[in-house]
Amino acid sequence: MATLEQPLEKSKYRRAGRWFDVRRRKAGMWAYALNRITGIGLVVYLYLHLGVLSLLSRGPTSWDSFVSLARSPSFLTLDVILLAGFLIHGLNGLRVALTGFNIGVKQQKVLFSALILVTIVALTVAELKILGG
Amino acid sequence: MENQLEQKMLNNPFAREPKASSGWLWQVFTGVGLVFLLGLHFIANHFIVKGGLRDFANVVSYLRNPIILVLEVLFLVVVTTHAMLGVRAIVMDFGLSDRIEKRLSQALTIIGVLTVVYGLWLTWTIIH
Numbered sequence: 699m700a701t702l703e704q705p706l707e708k709s710k711y712r713r714a715g716r717w718f719d720v721r722r723r724k725a726g727m728w729a730y731a732l733n734r735i736t737g738i739g740l741v742v743y744l745y746l747h748l749g750v751l752s753l754l755s756r757g758p759t760s761w762d763s764f765v766s767l768a769r770s771p772s773f774l775t776l777d778v779i780l781l782a783g784f785l786i787h788g789l790n791g792l793r794v795a796l797t798g799f800n801i802g803v804k805q806q807k808v809l810f811s812a813l814i815l816v817t818i819v820a821l822t823v824a825e826l827k828i829l830g831g
Numbered sequence: 832m833e834n835q836l837e838q839k840m841l842n843n844p845f846a847r848e849p850k851a852s853s854g855w856l857w858q859v860f861t862g863v864g865l866v867f868l869l870g871l872h873f874i875a876n877h878f879i880v881k882g883g884l885r886d887f888a889n890v891v892s893y894l895r896n897p898i899i900l901v902l903e904v905l906f907l908v909v910v911t912t913h914a915m916l917g918v919r920a921i922v923m924d925f926g927l928s929d930r931i932e933k934r935l936s937q938a939l940t941i942i943g944v945l946t947v948v949y950g951l952w953l954t955w956t957i958i959h
Contacts, residue, residue: 734921741914748949755956758887765884774883784873788866795859828883 725807729790736787743780771829778825785820789813854916861913868906875899894958907950915943 753760767773793809796802802809875893877883885893894900919939927935 737917738921741918744910744914745946748946748953751953754887754890755953761887761890765882765886768884769882777877777883781873784869788862788869791862792866795862798855798859827878 725810729793729806729810732786733790733794736783736790739783740787743783774828777828778821781824781828782817782821785817786813789816854919858913858916858920861909861916864909865906865913868902868909871902872906891957894954900954900958904951904954907954908947911943911946911950915939 750764753764790810790813793802793806793813796809797806876885880889894903919935922935923932
């Protein structure tokens with residue numbers, strides 16, 4: 699019995715993780731994998747963010763000392779990574795929504811390239827603003 | 832001909848969905864809403880504030896603005912819904928049985944509700 703179930707379980711996990719392997723795949727699969735990776739990262743961040751915000755319930759001393767720490771360059775670099783996640787996930791999400799409604803399906807590769815370009819430009823501007831103070 | 836079609840579908844994973852499920856549609860609606868709400872949240876809390884973060888007094892006065900309060904609570908509900916639907920979509924790839932799928936949806940609903948309740952409690956505590 700176990701011998702029959704084991705390969706089934708293995709193939710189930712392999713299928714579930716197939717999206718993660720983008721080797722020899724086209725732009726559509728890269729976009730799909732990027733959307734999911736950034737999505738998982740953003741869910742983790744959401745709960746970290748809510749956890750950090752609990753400092754506000756402890757009053758001004760706790761929060762304001764965290765704010766001083768968060769204004770350090772290392773923290774600000776994390777902000778840039780976070781912003782990259784938002785931009786990729788948000789813009790790619792809009793592209794997915796459009797293609798899901800059969801809009802711009804044939805142009806999806808161009809849209810993907812455009813969103814990467816917009817992400818790079820927006821990130822550069824934001825980086826200058828965040829790290830420049 | 833069939834092989835070509837299959838190959839095309841493999842290249843475009845989004846085309847594999849037979850029809851739009853209500854979960855996917857909600858994911859799209861909340862996603863579009865988030866573009867505006869998250870943009871607003873990010874700009875209001877990090878971009879227009881000197882130093883990139885509000886101090887305690889600034890957070891309190893910001894949240895005491897009724898329009899901001901409504902938008903931030905709406906943001907909390909929409910972002911939590913979007914996150915739970917996203918997690919569900921990824922876990923669903925494991926090919927779950929109907930029973931486990933139902934349990935998963937129930938568990939994520941509970942986690943989502945608890946997240947929103949926590950956010951509301953936190954907001955209430957900060958304002959008062």
